Amino acid sequence: MITVRGLAALITISLLFTGCGVPAQDEPHPVTLPRRPLTATSAPATTEPLGEVAQVLCLVRDSRLVQAVRRVDAVPAPQQQLDQLVAGPTPNEQAQGMSTALAATELTVNLPIGSSTAEVGISETDDSAARTDAVLAYGQIVCTLTSRADIATVSFRRDGEPLRVPRGDGILTGEALRAGDYRSLIGPA
Template identity: 70%
Template sequence: MPAMIKLRFLTTVTATALLLAACGVAAQDEPHRVELPRRPLNVTSSAAVTQPAGDAAQVLCLVRENRLSQTVRRVDSVSDPQRHLDQLLAGPTPAEQAQGLSSALAATDLRVRLPAGSMTADVEISEPDEGAARSDEVLAYGQIVCTLTSRSDIAAVSFRRDGEPLQVPRGDGTLSNGVLRAGDYRSLIGPS
């Protein structure tokens, strides 16, 4: 019996060593910088490669054919949540528009606050203009939630108007006045 255990142990060690050697990454004594691709993760067109390079990736959730679509912009540095949201409100760049991306966000004043020690962002929405209701309101809220939760410091988003919780639509059409996550809009996320 002990010979069988030794044989299994040697086989396991040999297989593990072969698997590690087969991964193609040479062993190194110190960490090194890894260069990531400078193109959006879900866009296959060559137009994305021509974007100006930056040191940080910023994910924005825009709209393509009535579906949510993530795009990655290269920026000089990681921005705070308000600046990130302002970039979303500014809408797609001409290059993103050429790729069929648009925005469901109307001219709305949004303020985001991330309380210290919290990973839930509070988004304050100003009172909309009379007659400003949109049929794609669920896409607009989805854009905000998916953009903000793409950040490592935000896991969920709550919406408020005049400091009071606001009921907003989820991807399935139900209303919520609680915290929302990107998963609440999974049904609206389009293919790459």
Template identity: 65%
Template sequence: MTGVRVLAALLTGLLLLAGCGVPAQDEPHQVTLPRRPLNVAASASTPEPVGEVAQVLCLTRDDRLVESVRRSGTALGPQRQLDLLVAGPTPAEQAQGLSTALAAAVLTVTVPAASSTAAVEIREPEEGAGRVDDAVAYGQIVCTLTARADVAAVVFLRDGRRLQVPRGDSQVTDDPLTADDYRTLMDPP
């Protein structure tokens, strides 16, 4: 009787494995894996590769925001990340059609202690310099900074006073902004 039970258990196991619903394929195919939000720290079960830290920069392609991930040996501070954003895409990113709407912008970021809201001071542009005045440019800054685990929102200042800036829906506000305010301008990952 036990031999019949063992045989029945083996047959049941084989049927379950064979009928898992995944068809056999002769060639590999691309799989899009789900990813966690970029402003949430990775859990212990999904560590970053040793010696590499992911830095997100929101660049542009055809007036759309595109997240680009660069890797470095150490975490960058918010100011360094904005400096790289203003400097624009690397040659490899340019080959992918990426650019920046922030060329020649002069930005200074501070994140006060015990706060998760970054304050970005935008200096008045010099004659003939690039201007930061459209939603894509502000979206680049907000999406880049809020991709950091230590920044939840961004406000913009000029001479220490809050600026009213456009969101992705073209509405103007001086409220703290998040990546969700520019979601309509973002290309899917």
């Protein structure tokens, strides 16, 4: 006679053998992944070549930080990524209303071996110009660099000395910053 435990064991074994309804395959099959940024909305077609690595640059649209994802062939060095950020949006990104708050800014980045804090040196070419978009500019730098797997925080320096910069809430700090410090400025893609 079958006991309650025996019946429960038979039902469990039968469920294990039937699985989740996905038939077993003897050999793997290819899967085609989308070749566009996952955060993109129906953007106009681009003539730029598609690469294998997603590079994130944080640009500005309507006084908010937005991520622009560019496909490149290889992971760029942090300095290359900052140079592209300062160069500004591509024509396609401009057509989507993106701009940059980093005009007339020279940036250098140093990532000490074994550290996840990037040190960004800033020298503005025109110190007499008042910057009303400084929070966005620093937010662009921090959000771009911390989108990388090798950088968790960013600190700023001018002429080798620590530089106090505004967080997203406008408070000046000399501490290393994360993207979360600019959360209030990050807008939808």
